[in-house]
Amino acid sequence: MGQSDRRAVLDGGTVRRWCRLAADALGRTRTEIDALNVFPVPDGDTGTNLHLTVIAAADALDELAPDAAGADAWRALSQGALLGARGNSGVILSQAFRGLADVLGPLAAPPDGTAFAGALDHASGLARGAVEHPVEGTILSVLAEAATACAAAPDLTEAARAASAGARQALRRTTGQLDVLARSGVVDAGAAGLCVVLDALVAVLTEEYPERYEIPARASGTSAPAAEPPEPQGPGYEVMYLLDAPDDAVHTLRERLDGLGDSLVVVGGEGLWNVHVHVDDAGAAIEAGMAAGRPHRLRVTYLHAAGGPHAPHTGRAVIAVTAADGLAALFEECGARVVRREPGAVPPLAVLADAILAAGDEVTVLPNEPEVLSLAEAAAERARDGGARIAVVPTKASVQGMAALAVHDPLRRFAEDVIEMTRAAGATRFGHLEVAAEEAVTSVGLCQPGDVLGLIEGDVVTIGADVAGVAGALLDRMLSGGGELLTLIAGRHAPPGLAAALEGHLRRAHPDVETGVYDGGQERYPLLIGVE
Numbered sequence: 001m002g003q004s005d006r007r008a009v010l011d012g013g014t015v016r017r018w019c020r021l022a023a024d025a026l027g028r029t030r031t032e033i034d035a036l037n038v039f040p041v042p043d044g045d046t047g048t049n050l051h052l053t054v055i056a057a058a059d060a061l062d063e064l065a066p067d068a069a070g071a072d073a074w075r076a077l078s079q080g081a082l083l084g085a086r087g088n089s090g091v092i093l094s095q096a097f098r099g100l101a102d103v104l105g106p107l108a109a110p111p112d113g114t115a116f117a118g119a120l121d122h123a124s125g126l127a128r129g130a131v132e133h134p135v136e137g138t139i140l141s142v143l144a145e146a147a148t149a150c151a152a153a154p155d156l157t158e159a160a161r162a163a164s165a166g167a168r169q170a171l172r173r174t175t176g177q178l179d180v181l182a183r184s185g186v187v188d189a190g191a192a193g194l195c196v197v198l199d200a201l202v203a204v205l206t207e208e209y210p211e212r213y214e215i216p217a218r219a220s221g222t223s224a225p226a227a228e229p230p231e232p233q234g235p236g237y238e239v240m241y242l243l244d245a246p247d248d249a250v251h252t253l254r255e256r257l258d259g260l261g262d263s264l265v266v267v268g269g270e271g272l273w274n275v276h277v278h279v280d281d282a283g284a285a286i287e288a289g290m291a292a293g294r295p296h297r298l299r300v301t302y303l304h305a306a307g308g309p310h311a312p313h314t315g316r317a318v319i320a321v322t323a324a325d326g327l328a329a330l331f332e333e334c335g336a337r338v339v340r341r342e343p344g345a346v347p348p349l350a351v352l353a354d355a356i357l358a359a360g361d362e363v364t365v366l367p368n369e370p371e372v373l374s375l376a377e378a379a380a381e382r383a384r385d386g387g388a389r390i391a392v393v394p395t396k397a398s399v400q401g402m403a404a405l406a407v408h409d410p411l412r413r414f415a416e417d418v419i420e421m422t423r424a425a426g427a428t429r430f431g432h433l434e435v436a437a438e439e440a441v442t443s444v445g446l447c448q449p450g451d452v453l454g455l456i457e458g459d460v461v462t463i464g465a466d467v468a469g470v471a472g473a474l475l476d477r478m479l480s481g482g483g484e485l486l487t488l489i490a491g492r493h494a495p496p497g498l499a500a501a502l503e504g505h506l507r508r509a510h511p512d513v514e515t516g517v518y519d520g521g522q523e524r525y526p527l528l529i530g531v532e
Contacts, residue, residue, distance in 0.1 A: 008157045008205040009110040012064075012073035019058040019077055022200040025213050026051040029196055032215035036189035039138070039180050040088060040263045040278065041234065041303050046189035049087030053094060054197065056084020074105035082274050083242065083297075088263050089190030091240075091276045092139055093197070095130045095267040099123025113150065113159030120147040120163060132254060132264035137177025139190035145170030146198060157205045164198040171195050172216070187216050235261040235278040237349060237378060238301040239285040243273040245293025253292040260284055278303065282349040282375055290344075290371065298371065300349070300378035316410050317359035320366040320401050321347055321376070326521030327398050327489070334405040336366065343523040346371050353379035356390060362414045364421060365392045366401040370458075391418040396457075397430035398520065399487050399530025424532075431456040431478055431529040433471055452526075467495050471527055472505050478531045479510050486513050487530035489520035494527060 008014075026033075026047065033047025060080025064072055078101040081094035103119035104111050111119065124144045128134050149166020153159035174188040175181045181188060196213045203209045245253070250266060250273060257264050261279030268274050275295075279285045282300045289295035320331040321339045328338045339355045341347040346369070356363050356379055363383070367376040373394055380390035391414075395401040404421035412420070432455055436447045442460035447453060454462040454474035461477060464470040479486070486506065490499050499517045506515055520528060 010070075010104065010116065010156060010205070011110045012068050012070040013066075014204060015070065015073040015077055016058075016061045016064070018201050018204045019054060019061050021204055021209075022197045023051065023054040023058045025196045025200045026054055026193060029193075029213050029215050033189050033192050033196075036186045036192055036215070038184045038186060039135075039178060039188065041238075043238075043301075043303055045087060046089050047193060049090040050093060050190070050193040050197075052086045053081055053084055053090035057081040057094075057097065059084075070107070070110065071105045074101035077101060078105075082268055082272070085267070085274050085276075086240070087238070088265060088276055089139055089193060091265045091267055091274055092127050092131065092190065093194065094274065095127045095265075096123040096143060096194075098267070098269075099126040102126070111156060113153040113155045113157075116156055116159045117147065117150045117153065117163075120150065123147070126267075130265050130267045132258050132266075133262070135178065137174040137181060138188050139194050141174065141177065142167050142170040142188070142191035142194055146194075157202075160198070160202045160205050164195070164202045167191075167195045167198050192216070234303075235263075235280045236303055237280065237282040237285075238263075238276070238278050238303055239282050239299070240274070240276045241286070241289055241295040241298040241374075243268075243275050243289050243293050243295050244271060245273060245289075246271065249292040253288055256288040256291075257285060260288070280350075282378060283346040286346050286371055286375070295371070298374035300374045302378050302382045316362040316414065318364045318366065318405065318408055319352075319355055319359055320405070321352070321368050321372050322398060322401075324398075324492075324520050324522040326519045330402065330489075330518055330520070331366075331405065334402070335408065336401075336405055341372070346375055349375050349379055352376065353382045356380060356383040357388070360388070362389045363391070364404075364408070364418055365390065366395045366404055366425075367392065368395050368398045368401040370396045389414060393418065393422050393425055395425045397428075397432075397528065397530070398489065398522075399430045399528055400425040400428045402487060403428040403530060403532055427532055429457065429478055429483075429531045431474055431531075432525045433467060433474065433527040434525050467526055468498055468501050471498065471502055474529065475502065475506065476509060478529060479513060483510075483513055483531040485532040486510075486515045487528075487532075488515065488517045489522070489528040489530075490517070491520060491522040491524070491526045491528070493523075498527065 030047035030051045034044045037044050037046040057077050057080040060076040078098040081097045085091040085094040099122045100119045103122050124147045128140050134140050146163040146167040150159040150162040153162045171187050171191050174191055192215055257277045261277050263278040265276045318336040320336040322328050323341045323343045331338050339347050339352050365376045367373045376392045380392050383390050393404050404425040407420045407424045434453050436451045440447055447463050452464050452467050452470040453460050454470045462473050
């Protein structure tokens with residue numbers, strides 16, 4: 001054992017160097033790992049997902065002060081990986097980082113080999129517990145073998161070396177543990193990525209940096225070239241989102257998602273979760289998250305890109321998504337085709353994809369809700385496989401969709417038209433009123449059931465008891481920074497005379513603003529507001 005080995009410590013600075021080196025190593029091996037990817041679906045992105053996950057963790061560590069304590073470094077590693085986790089293996093790796101942080105973060109002194117082995121064993125248990133139906137021959141098996149291999153090493157560097165070597169041995173065995181790997185003659189892709197991460201830790205601790213990180217071209221003992229990856233089978237969509245939800249809501253969420261699909265992994269805690277699942281009904285998976293809490297950073301990926309349906313090539317069209325009768329009529333009057341959704345829900349992804357495919361060979365989609373945006377991207381990806389040109393304008397509110405439609409010109413080149421529609425939507429600030437259903441803490445104080453809330457782009461900015469009063473205050477706030485065109489869309493439960501009262505207020509307080517008033521018929525919001 002060399003002198004550098006005896007002095008090796010796993011403190012905050014070492015954690016930072018390890019994570020950055022692991023990100024670099026995964027970047028160098030990403031393509032080779034992607035080529036191994038046949039489980040749980042052969043979508044060829046495991047290496048990429050692991051690389052992006054570790055980059056997110058490294059970026060979080062880079063935001064710390066150079067002399068940050070070890071506890072802060074472990075916390076940043078865990079949180080950065082949780083927020084940035086991509087794909088099934090990335091989510092599992094983020095949970096492994098959390099397990100290490102749970103044990104090593106609170107230590108008063110840098111860990112020795114025994115502490116590291118205990119932390120790796122805890123990480124293995126957490127990762128396995130996050131997967132609804134664990135499968136042997138995967139990253140889970142290799143992580144467990146790595147923890148077992150280093151259990152008897154009291155020295156930190158020797159423990160890291162034993163964990164790395166144990167992982168490499170377990171990696172070679174994955175082919176015999178999982179039929180789909182054996183048929184393709186490869187080792188597990190996620191497990192290969194984990195080996196790279198552990199190799200990077202050894203390199204940092206020993207200061208012995210390999211010229212390259214070995215990724216097996218095929219399983220040990222396989223002399224023939226690997227078979228072509230199997231055709232994708234199973235659910236058609238990967239759904240991922242971060243979820244703000246209480247811990248006691250996650251058990252019910254797991255049960256609902258487990259009934260919808262497979263490859264279910266839910267990681268996190270203390271109110272913040274990263275959810276990953278493969279399903280046929282992506283909308284139902286998102287709605288399950290909405291029932292449990294507040295999903296955000298939604299990503300929906302179509303897994304079966306090859307051999308998809310083909311667009312009929314019938315011209316150019318705009319598709320708008322809405323739940324309300326009045327808004328549907330407004331969009332149709334402006335020339336859009338409407339896809340309906342239920343109030344408080346998202347449209348079935350298959351319905352949206354079919355509507356895009358039937359619309360034409362140049363289609364612009366207006367989601368009009370944050371929760372629908374990711375579904376629209378997935379539906380567009382599916383339609384593009386059939387040769388159509390699809391653009392999703394990221395409208396987060398119906399008033400943004402109307403602004404985009406107002407500048408739509410089918411005689412322009414498609415790309416130019418999409419740019420103009422996107423610019424118009426982005427230049428439209430949106431707000432709305434809603435009535436509080438329960439007591440809650442907002443950014444401007446406590447609200448009680450029945451209180452009227454005024455929101456600007458999703459944030460509560462005013463609370464009151466009177467719809468007209470809150471609406472007037474909200475309009476004044478939205479127009480304080482200027483605005484030329486104001487759009488008011490009254491909902492089904494708007495008080496009689498609300499629009500007239502607001503028009504009078506605008507004539508007195510903002511006489512230069514052009515105002516358009518419409519009946520949207522939306523169920524939840526008494527008033528929608530757009531300022532251009």
